[in-house]
Amino acid sequence: MTNAQLTLVQIDNYGPWTVTPDPRREMDLQTMQSRLFADLAQFIGGRGGYVFFTRFDNMVAITNGLDRTDHELLQETIGNRYPVTISLGTGIDASPIVALESATAGLQRAGSAQDGDRREVLSGDFLSASERTPEDxxxxxxxxxxxxxxxxxxxxxxxxxxxxxxxxxxxxxxxxxxxxxxxxxxxxxxxxxxxxxxxxxxxxxxxxxxxxxxxxxxxxxxxxxxxxxxxxxxxxxxxxxxxxxxxxxxxxxxxxxxxxxxx
Known part of the structure; x- marks a missing residue:
């Protein structure tokens, strides 16, 4: 039986930021998005996980093997290197889509993706060492x-x-x-x-x-x-x-x- 730990990565307030105080150059935004994805891939991949870019302002990772401390460090690292911050929601389930829905619900409860006051939310559960198996x-x-x-x-x-x-x-x-x-x-x-x-x-x-x-x-x-x-x-x-x-x-x-x- 599988037991996937899914993490939703969401850039905080990204839509409004791209047009404040004026619309930003598209290629500058594309460059930042690609670099952000590369840094996420390096961080998560270096700890045994996978991350996928989906829409770039939202990314999906499977993070079995990463705990809360890893997620907190990821937020800190991105916050120190980029003009934007990221919120992270996690979910666990035998069904990957159910795990992702749980991860998504945690962020949605904390506020809208375009809420200017929502910053670096970390919500959800993590698999403990005792819960992990070779078939996860x-x-x-x-x-x-x-x-x-x-x-x-x-x-x-x-x-x-x-x-x-x-x-x-x-x-x-x-x-x-x-x-x-x-x-x-x-x-x-x-x-x-x-x-x-x-x-x-x-x-x-x-x-x-x-x-x-x-x-x-x-x-x-x-x-x-x-x-x-x-x-x-x-x-x-x-x-x-x-x-x-x-x-x-x-x-x-x-x-x-x-x-x-x-x-």
Whole structure:
């Protein structure tokens, strides 16, 4: 049984700040957002977690292994380095979407995201050491079959992007509605999903749905571990097994059983 700890990262009062005292240059805002995400990724990733940019003013992290002190230090670090502050809400549940809903509710109770008086809220619960298990986190790493041959080397970049994004959108909605999983595009033709305890059949059905609905063929490697980093690395190795064996779904493949393949 999984037990995901989700953290919602929300920039405080960001909308009003971007136009006060005058509208700020868009590329300056994009630069700040990308640097902020990079710092969050380095901080959370260095402690075994994953963070995803979603809308940039709101970001979602799976933070199994990070405690309240880590979250407080993250807020302090960002507050010292940026002209904006961040509020953090956490939630815990076997279902990732339920955990995120709990994390979101904690911040919403503290005030609006555009409330000028709300600063550096830290709400929610954290998994204690005694509650943690080697099955807490299930990470699925999806990849488009032959994306280079079908899209990158055949279409212009924008049309390639449309094709891959359509596959992502279909998968994201299906996994959220059918399983309560959270899926995030992470660049290239890769999607990472935070999942509840799902079976190989569940993943085969998900892949079949995306192919039928969006015409995009996927494969997926799945890892289960105590932390997102460990589960994610196992998922990467399982995905390599898909490439090596020509399979669509691989769960928990030992590293030394994986050959070398591409795309």
């Amino acid at each position: 986190v299930q990470i699925a790493h999806f990849d488009v079959n032959d994306a280079t041959g079908k899209y990158t080397d055949q279409l212009n970049e924008f049309d390639s992007f449309i094709q891959i994004e359509q596959g992502y959108a279909t998968l994201m909605r299906y996994l959220r509605e059918e399983h309560g999983a959270l899926s995030f595009f992470v660049g290239g033709d890769n999607i990472i999903s935070i999942c509840p305890a799902m079976s190989a059949d569940d993943y085969h059905e998900s892949i079949a749905h995306v192919e039928a609905d969006a015409g995009v063929e996927l494969k997926v490697g799945v890892g289960v571990a105590e932390t997102p980093h460990e589960a994610g690395m196992d998922a990467k190795h399982a995905l390599e097994a898909c490439r090596h064996r020509g399979t669509a779904v691989e769960l928990g493949v030992p590293h030394d059983d994986v050959g070398v393949a591409t795309d």
